[in-house]
Amino acid sequence: MKQEKSLLSFLNNNETRAIAFQVITLLIIAFVFYSGISNLIFNIEAREIHTGFSFLSNRAGFDINESMIAYTPEHSNLRVFYVGLINTLVVAVVGIIFATIIGFIIGVARLSNNWLISKLAAGYIELFRNIPILIQILIWYNMALLTLPSPRGSFNFFDSIFINKRGIYVPEPVIETGFVWVLIAVVLGIALTFLMKRHFKQKHSKTGVYTHTIGYSIGLIFGLPLVVFFLLGSPLHFDYPALTGFNFKGGRTFSPEFLALAVALSVYTATYIAEAIRSGIEAVDKGQKEAAAALGLTQTQSLKLVVLPQALRVAIPPTINQYLNLTKNSSLATAIGYPELMSAFGGTVLNQVGQAVEILGMTMAVYLVISLLISLLLNIVNKKMSIKGQ
Amino acid sequence: MAVYEQQELRKPPISQVGIVRWLRVNLFSSRVNIGLTLAALYMLYIIIPPLLNWTIFDANFNFGEFSIFGFEFGEVMATNTNCGRSAACWPFIYEKFDMFIYGFYPRDLVWRVDSVFAMTAMLFVIVRLVRNRKGSAKILLTTFVVFPIVSFYLIAGGVFGLEEVKTHQWGGLTLTLVIASVGILVSFPIGILLALGRQSNLRVISFFSTIYIEFIRAVPLITILFMASFVLPLFFTGGVDFDKLLRALIAITLFQAAYFAEVVRGGLQAIPTGQYEAADAIGLNYVQKNALIILPQALKISIPNLVGSSISLFKDTTLVLIIGLMDMLAMVNMTANDINWLGRETEGFVFVTMTMWIFLYSMSRYSRKLEVRFSTDHKN
Numbered sequence: 005m006k007q008e009k010s011l012l013s014f015l016n017n018n019e020t021r022a023i024a025f026q027v028i029t030l031l032i033i034a035f036v037f038y039s040g041i042s043n044l045i046f047n048i049e050a051r052e053i054h055t056g057f058s059f060l061s062n063r064a065g066f067d068i069n070e071s072m073i074a075y076t077p078e079h080s081n082l083r084v085f086y087v088g089l090i091n092t093l094v095v096a097v098v099g100i101i102f103a104t105i106i107g108f109i110i111g112v113a114r115l116s117n118n119w120l121i122s123k124l125a126a127g128y129i130e131l132f133r134n135i136p137i138l139i140q141i142l143i144w145y146n147m148a149l150l151t152l153p154s155p156r157g158s159f160n161f162f163d164s165i166f167i168n169k170r171g172i173y174v175p176e177p178v179i180e181t182g183f184v185w186v187l188i189a190v191v192l193g194i195a196l197t198f199l200m201k202r203h204f205k206q207k208h209s210k211t212g213v214y215t216h217t218i219g220y221s222i223g224l225i226f227g228l229p230l231v232v233f234f235l236l237g238s239p240l241h242f243d244y245p246a247l248t249g250f251n252f253k254g255g256r257t258f259s260p261e262f263l264a265l266a267v268a269l270s271v272y273t274a275t276y277i278a279e280a281i282r283s284g285i286e287a288v289d290k291g292q293k294e295a296a297a298a299l300g301l302t303q304t305q306s307l308k309l310v311v312l313p314q315a316l317r318v319a320i321p322p323t324i325n326q327y328l329n330l331t332k333n334s335s336l337a338t339a340i341g342y343p344e345l346m347s348a349f350g351g352t353v354l355n356q357v358g359q360a361v362e363i364l365g366m367t368m369a370v371y372l373v374i375s376l377l378i379s380l381l382l383n384i385v386n387k388k389m390s391i392k393g394q
Numbered sequence: 395m396a397v398y399e400q401q402e403l404r405k406p407p408i409s410q411v412g413i414v415r416w417l418r419v420n421l422f423s424s425r426v427n428i429g430l431t432l433a434a435l436y437m438l439y440i441i442i443p444p445l446l447n448w449t450i451f452d453a454n455f456n457f458g459e460f461s462i463f464g465f466e467f468g469e470v471m472a473t474n475t476n477c478g479r480s481a482a483c484w485p486f487i488y489e490k491f492d493m494f495i496y497g498f499y500p501r502d503l504v505w506r507v508d509s510v511f512a513m514t515a516m517l518f519v520i521v522r523l524v525r526n527r528k529g530s531a532k533i534l535l536t537t538f539v540v541f542p543i544v545s546f547y548l549i550a551g552g553v554f555g556l557e558e559v560k561t562h563q564w565g566g567l568t569l570t571l572v573i574a575s576v577g578i579l580v581s582f583p584i585g586i587l588l589a590l591g592r593q594s595n596l597r598v599i600s601f602f603s604t605i606y607i608e609f610i611r612a613v614p615l616i617t618i619l620f621m622a623s624f625v626l627p628l629f630f631t632g633g634v635d636f637d638k639l640l641r642a643l644i645a646i647t648l649f650q651a652a653y654f655a656e657v658v659r660g661g662l663q664a665i666p667t668g669q670y671e672a673a674d675a676i677g678l679n680y681v682q683k684n685a686l687i688i689l690p691q692a693l694k695i696s697i698p699n700l701v702g703s704s705i706s707l708f709k710d711t712t713l714v715l716i717i718g719l720m721d722m723l724a725m726v727n728m729t730a731n732d733i734n735w736l737g738r739e740t741e742g743f744v745f746v747t748m749t750m751w752i753f754l755y756s757m758s759r760y761s762r763k764l765e766v767r768f769s770t771d772h773k774n
Contacts, residue, residue, distance in 0.1 A: 026598035033602060040629040047628040118427045119420035120434045134754035135747055136709040138716075139723060143743050150740070332614040338716055346616060360624035368613045368621075375612035 059357045066352060068343045070259050081353050088345035089370060095265055095344060096331040102270035103330060107277025114282045133275040138336050140272055145264035145340045155251050164244055166252060172263055173245035176256040182239035189229040197224045261342035265334065273330045277323050284319025317389045321382060328378045332371060345370060452481035457488045474735050486738045487745050490729040494745060497565015497720045503557060507568050510545045517541055542579055561639040565720035567749065573711045577646040578704050585654025590684060592655065593662050610652035615710050619645045623717045642714045653703050661696035662688065698768060701761035705754060722746050
């Protein structure tokens with residue numbers, strides 16, 4: 005009798021139950037993994053699919069029309085991985101820049117006291133936010149192919165940028181020896197600007213004398229490198245595209261696929277960034293602006309020192325999240341064939357080699373790393389922006 | 395004694411009343427605003443007229459002859475050649491309408507899909523009628539369990555003498571809606587379990603839930619869809635012919651569960667500790683505590699975000715095109731490849747975009763309405 009009771013209390017003990025639950029969960033997970041992986045190995049052997057990562061050094065054997073690094077079909081599959089990775093990053097960076105610019109403009113326009121502008125911004129957000137991004141990519145791509153002219157009739161901007169059915173042609177910077185000094189000058193200029201700003205800020209808090217630093221900053225960041233640039237005899241020139249025969253030669257080409265993808269990603273993500281900016285600005289209490297005015301701050305000072313810091317605290321975290329979403333959405337290029345990671349490596353190489361586990365694993369790992377990096381950035385930003393003194 | 399005579403009231407200046415005042419305040423309040431207004435009007439002038447010309451004024455609406463109350467309308471139905479290339483050719487959509495809605499679903503059986511659509515409409519009516527009634531939870535729960543099962547057997551067939559329709563024949567808007575509803579209904583309970591698991595005190599369970607949620611949220615859906623279509627069959631013993639639609643559904647469900655889990659977790663975190671402690675104090679066990687006290691409150695807070703997450707899922711259903719399922723978007727190329735209607739992608743895109751937009755816009759309006767209804771803060 006007594007023993008039964010102690011057995012019952014043992015079974016009802018919370019700690020025992022907790023351990024039992026966890027052990028059972030572990031066993032179930034282990035079993036699922038074990039049976040899944042043993043089936044996987046069996047099936048892979050039965051189908052005579054190769055395993056391991058040796059395929060990475062094999063010859064790729066297909067051409068990629070758009071690559072930032074040298075690539076020919078003779079290169080290895082690993083090279084395709086790098087080409088795809090770099091293309092993903094390129095389209096993500098371009099998309100992020102334009103999405104931020106468009107998003108900022110639309111977000112501010114949404115709050116404009118001009119009725120027409122505000123309604124247009126709202127219309128933009130409602131229109132593009134509620135169309136799936138894949139449809140937008142396909143529509144931009146089809147529009148580019150349908151409406152852009154042939155190379156002979158291409159849109160010409162200052163004889164240096166050309167847009168036609170085959171893509172957009174821009175001048176390509178060619179770097180010569182000595183250009184590295186210009187870059188060093190840029191870094192030096194930025195560092196000096198920081199030091200100068202700190203100096204004048206200290207002076208401001210000590211003596212109350214405010215000095216405008218914008219002129220010095222421009223001089224240091226842009227002027228210094230320019231001086232170095234011309235002293236060294238302009239170690240950089242541009243390779244301009246030019247029409248030879250039926251097509252353009254020279255310069256750098258971005259394909260219609262790239263254009264469609266970049267435009268669709270920026271236009272779509274901008275709607276979310278616009279909402280983030282809008283809610284950020286709306287989150288600043290009206291009293292803050294009034295208090296700033298009461299202190300005698302000018303309109304610009306009030307915006308710069310009071311409103312924006314508080315608005316950005318609300319707006320930046322969701323914006324960074326949208327950067328991650330944009331990067332992930334760039335994988336939809338598979339549908340139009342822009343050779344980024346998912347399309348070139350996760351698509352073409354997968355079709356040729358057939359080692360889905362390894363290839364998709366590598367592709368997922370890249371996105372995992374990107375997203376870890378972005379959440380790391382987000383954490384740093386959040387820590388830096390959290391309200392101090394509360 | 396002075397005599398005061400009431401003077402007639404002077405009218406307010408014209409610039410301070412009515413439409414003139416509205417225009418002055420809202421469009422022409424300052425020099426900058428005048429410039430912006432003119433720029434915006436010019437932009438509209440550039441965009442709107444060509445758009446209207448393409449879709450309506452220059453477009454072809456010859457759907458063939460038809461008569462209403464004996465009045466004859468229309469002429470011979472337009473074909474690809476006499477439609478012209480400079481404007482929309484809507485007879486194309488008219489003729490391919492069934493393709494966009496049902497895909498390759500056998501034409502003599504589409505009444506089954508139609509009755510599912512009708513049932514869905516009825517479902518909305520039922521939800522509206524029984525809301526705020528006594529015992530509504532039971533009715534709703536039964537409906538939400540019975541409805542999907544009935545719909546599935548109506549569409550798939552194979553029982554009660556209904557002819558079986560293989561999944562590769564499903565397509566168009568029907569397929570889009572099937573994927574979206576299965577995705578939402580199945581991933582919702584999984585999401586709740588994952589959220590509870592992540593919040594759990596049991597380290598092992600919380601560890602695996604966290605890993606799962608964070609991993610799925612870090613990778614694009616397309617990689618999971620590819621995994622499901624290339625690798626998933628290898629995980630099962632006889633899995634060589636694994637239904638294509640089922641693979642996509644598994645991928646989308648697993649993907650969406652992670653997102654739902656995060657939404658529900660947000661709701662769980664908003665529940666004050668006192669609620670947990672009170673449930674413990676009256677001696678409820680873990681299941682009772684969550685089912686009766688915590689989840690009803692947490693889910694209620696999460697409803698707007700759950701709808702928001704469902705909207706994303708609805709958008710994501712278009713991705714199944716990439717793994718070769720014939721959803722509505724895939725029908726654009728399919729129909730424009732018809733030898734009689736070559737090169738009519740634009741009309742198809744416009745039609746599909748408009749359909750999806752209407753669905754998504756009404757969903758987002760609904761979610762905003764819910765947000766207002768459920769918001770309990772009194773900031774504004």
